[in-house]
Amino acid sequence: MVKGTEIIVKALKEEKVETLFAYPGGQAVDIFDALYGVEGIDVVLPRHEQALIHAADGYARSTGKVGVCLVTSGPGATNLVTGLATANYDSVPLVCITGQVPLGLMGNDAFQEVDIVGITNSVSKYAVTVRTREELPRILKEAFYIARSGRPGPVVVDVPKDIQQAMGEDYYPEGVSIRGYKPNESVHVGQVKKAVSLLKKSKRPLFLVGGGVNIAGANDAMRRLAEFVGVPVITTIMGKGAIPSGHDLYLGNIGIHGSYAANHAVSECDVLFSIGTRFNDRITGKISEFAKDAKIIHIDVDPASISKNIVVDIPIVADAKLAIEKLLEYASPLKVEKWVEQTKAWKEQFPIHMKQKEGLTPEKIIRYINENFSRPIITTDVGQNQLWATQYLELEGNRQFLTSGGLGTMGYGFPAAIGAKLGNPDRQVIAISGDGGMQMNIQELATAVALELPLILVVLNNGYLGNVRQWQELFYGKRYSSTCLKYRRSCDRNCGSPDKCCPPYNPDFVKLAESYDAYGMRITKEEEIGEAFAYALSHKHAPTMIECVIAPDLNVFPMVPTGKPLSECIMDC
Amino acid sequence: MEVKKRYISLYVENQIGVLAKISGLLAGKSYNLDTLTVGATEDPTVSRITIGLTIDDITYEQVIKQLNRSVVVIKVMDFSDVPIHKKELLFIKVSSCSEKDKAEIFRIAQAFSLEIIDYDKSHVMVQCVKTEGGNNDMIALFNDTFINRIEVVRGGSVAIEAISTRDQ
Numbered sequence: 001m002v003k004g005t006e007i008i009v010k011a012l013k014e015e016k017v018e019t020l021f022a023y024p025g026g027q028a029v030d031i032f033d034a035l036y037g038v039e040g041i042d043v044v045l046p047r048h049e050q051a052l053i054h055a056a057d058g059y060a061r062s063t064g065k066v067g068v069c070l071v072t073s074g075p076g077a078t079n080l081v082t083g084l085a086t087a088n089y090d091s092v093p094l095v096c097i098t099g100q101v102p103l104g105l106m107g108n109d110a111f112q113e114v115d116i117v118g119i120t121n122s123v124s125k126y127a128v129t130v131r132t133r134e135e136l137p138r139i140l141k142e143a144f145y146i147a148r149s150g151r152p153g154p155v156v157v158d159v160p161k162d163i164q165q166a167m168g169e170d171y172y173p174e175g176v177s178i179r180g181y182k183p184n185e186s187v188h189v190g191q192v193k194k195a196v197s198l199l200k201k202s203k204r205p206l207f208l209v210g211g212g213v214n215i216a217g218a219n220d221a222m223r224r225l226a227e228f229v230g231v232p233v234i235t236t237i238m239g240k241g242a243i244p245s246g247h248d249l250y251l252g253n254i255g256i257h258g259s260y261a262a263n264h265a266v267s268e269c270d271v272l273f274s275i276g277t278r279f280n281d282r283i284t285g286k287i288s289e290f291a292k293d294a295k296i297i298h299i300d301v302d303p304a305s306i307s308k309n310i311v312v313d314i315p316i317v318a319d320a321k322l323a324i325e326k327l328l329e330y331a332s333p334l335k336v337e338k339w340v341e342q343t344k345a346w347k348e349q350f351p352i353h354m355k356q357k358e359g360l361t362p363e364k365i366i367r368y369i370n371e372n373f374s375r376p377i378i379t380t381d382v383g384q385n386q387l388w389a390t391q392y393l394e395l396e397g398n399r400q401f402l403t404s405g406g407l408g409t410m411g412y413g414f415p416a417a418i419g420a421k422l423g424n425p426d427r428q429v430i431a432i433s434g435d436g437g438m439q440m441n442i443q444e445l446a447t448a449v450a451l452e453l454p455l456i457l458v459v460l461n462n463g464y465l466g467n468v469r470q471w472q473e474l475f476y477g478k479r480y481s482s483t484c485l486k487y488r489r490s491c492d493r494n495c496g497s498p499d500k501c502c503p504p505y506n507p508d509f510v511k512l513a514e515s516y517d518a519y520g521m522r523i524t525k526e527e528e529i530g531e532a533f534a535y536a537l538s539h540k541h542a543p544t545m546i547e548c549v550i551a552p553d554l555n556v557f558p559m560v561p562t563g564k565p566l567s568e569c570i571m572d573c
Numbered sequence: 574m575e576v577k578k579r580y581i582s583l584y585v586e587n588q589i590g591v592l593a594k595i596s597g598l599l600a601g602k603s604y605n606l607d608t609l610t611v612g613a614t615e616d617p618t619v620s621r622i623t624i625g626l627t628i629d630d631i632t633y634e635q636v637i638k639q640l641n642r643s644v645v646v647i648k649v650m651d652f653s654d655v656p657i658h659k660k661e662l663l664f665i666k667v668s669s670c671s672e673k674d675k676a677e678i679f680r681i682a683q684a685f686s687l688e689i690i691d692y693d694k695s696h697v698m699v700q701c702v703k704t705e706g707g708n709n710d711m712i713a714l715f716n717d718t719f720i721n722r723i724e725v726v727r728g729g730s731v732a733i734e735a736i737s738t739r740d741q
Contacts, residue, residue: 179647304639308635
């Protein structure tokens with residue numbers, strides 16, 4: 001007979017969990033006690049539960065393993081909510097164990113009690129409270145299985161303190177049988193043949209590839225398929241890296257900040273072969289105009305993602321890798337050279353470059369990363385920093401680019417980089433953030449220093465919440481409401497643009513980094529980029545923050561205004 | 574797009590919070606339900622939920638898919654094109670009844686096969702087991718006849734696949 005907490009430790013070992021992202025508290029202290037001195041599990045202590053779950057998310061996205069979180073009840077658990085929604089949108093496998101008040105106190109508004117299952121139902125793949133000691137092993141086993149199978153996602157397991165302490169059988173199941181959960185594990189060959197036959201008749205076929213291909217690890221198969229049939233490829237932000245960014249057939253990202261070539265190709269194709277995407281509103285633009293001349297084939301592991309936003313002609317419910325491999329069996333090369341030439345001409349004619357050519361720009365910083373690092377793992381925050389990264393980064397494959405695509409969570413990038421580095425100690429991990437997002441989880445400098453992680457933290461500091469500022473400039477009459485981060489009470493409330501009289505930016509990122517015993521360097525000129533990265537690389541056991549002071553009024557272009565079709569993008573670049 | 578009345582029957586795990594999961598899922602996706610009923614089945618670990626909703630084809634397909642996706646849902650049965658029996662329990666309490674009113678209620682009950690299940694000097698209670706539409710008609714009739722004097726409670730539809738092929 002063993003305690004519930006020992007079953008939790010046993011589950012972690014059986015599921016081969018090497019890194020546990022954990023923050024203690026009153027209703028989780030028994031589990032931490034059981035973990036004390038356990039070999040083989042690295043218990044990591046971030047400084048805030050939100051950062052904790054983003055770190056677990058970054059670990060999961062970059063390794064393909066399940067990220068595991070352990071927090072206490074009440075505020076510990078509610079601090080996970082944003083991270084759960086982030087992971088849920090982007091199909092990231094997580095198991096989050098939350099402590100809970102004892103069963104007898106549940107519902108009594110006890111100290112640090114919240115109904116975390118009720119709160120997280122809509123932002124997790126599955127959430128459950130363990131109500132007996134007997135069911136604890138089964139529920140833990142199921143949690144890992146549900147998190148990683150089918151369309152992956154986060155699972156919450158809420159464990160009341162008395163169940164943690166209760167004695168029971170020392171047992172962990174080998175398999176699961178969940179009567180309400182049977183993920184699809186095959187491909188309907190009939191549908192694949194239909195898709196192939198539609199493709200054969202096509203004059204202007206196009207692959208639209210989403211995050212599903214990266215998650216399934218179908219990158220190599222995807223590249224082979226595109227090359228074999230000779231069809232151009234566009235990706236969503238989450239699909240970036242599905243085929244190498246430098247590939248001849250790759251046209252760039254689709255969407256409201258996508259490339260001209262990708263957005264025009266999707267508007268003019270006659271068969272859109274989409275794999276592992278949800279047709280989110282950020283990629284479709286005006287939905288009635290989206291691929292309006294095209295028949296649509298859609299492969300997705302989640303039936304609910306098919307015909308949700310866009311009605312498709314040939315649905316195929318399957319794991320992307322299995323489906324693409326099946327397609328390779330049945331497909332044949334297409335004679336669509338004219339179309340391919342057309343798409344390549346768009347790509348050459350309208351490459352993405354920033355309008356600003358002089359001085360320090362995000363484009364130059366990101367291109368420096370492309371040229372000087374081999375397969376780094378890049379995390380981004382959300383906003384302009386993320387959009388520039390998606391535009392200029394060159395990726396080789398999956399698990400290389402971690403970004404909050406669906407939920408768009410500011411504060412994601414830095415903690416995700418911590419998780420990614422823990423999962424990939426031999427890879428260079430670079431976080432690209434804005435000055436706004438970096439401050440949302442700035443306390444993680446303490447974690448990165450404590451764990452001696454040589455992360456490179458690139459902060460693109462424009463003194464603004466830049467993406468919203470861009471909207472205000474373009475669509476709200478330059479009324480910069482609550483987006484200036486230099487603002488002080490004594491400022492002119494209707495200030496339209498920064499000038500020499502502006503108060504200094506706070507915080508001083510360099511001093512801040514140094515106060516955490518990390519390294520910091522501020523650069524303001526293009527020539528300093530190399531020096532800054534060299535400085536960062538000289539630190540083998542501590543993070544370096546490179547604050548890049550960029551112009552306050554840089555915008556992300558191309559851009560498709562809300563409600564407009566993708567073909568009507570503002571280039572201005 | 575054409576909206577139609579439909580019924581879905583679900584087998585779900587009979588556990589705490591499952592009803593909240595299902596209703597929360599539907600509410601979170603902004604699907605508006607007409608009725609939802611739940612009760613344990615012959616297997617005490619399984620509950621059965623009947624959902625009635627008026628909805629277009631595309632949204633309906635999403636509802637079915639979203640329900641199928643839920644771990645606590647064991648099976649989703651789409652009753653759109655299946656012969657089913659469906660019934661709803663309805664109580665109507667009429668107050669301030671005169672003798673004449675009572676006589677009228679008894680006549681209505683006889684004509685429409687309703688059951689009088691309770692009464693006193695000035696109240697009569699009627700039990701009505703019909704389809705949702707049939708119950709709507711009864712409520713309209715009582716509303717017209719006994720203006721501002723009725724109290725209504727209805728149980729929501731339950732539906733089960735027919736043995737014969739006739740829709741009931």
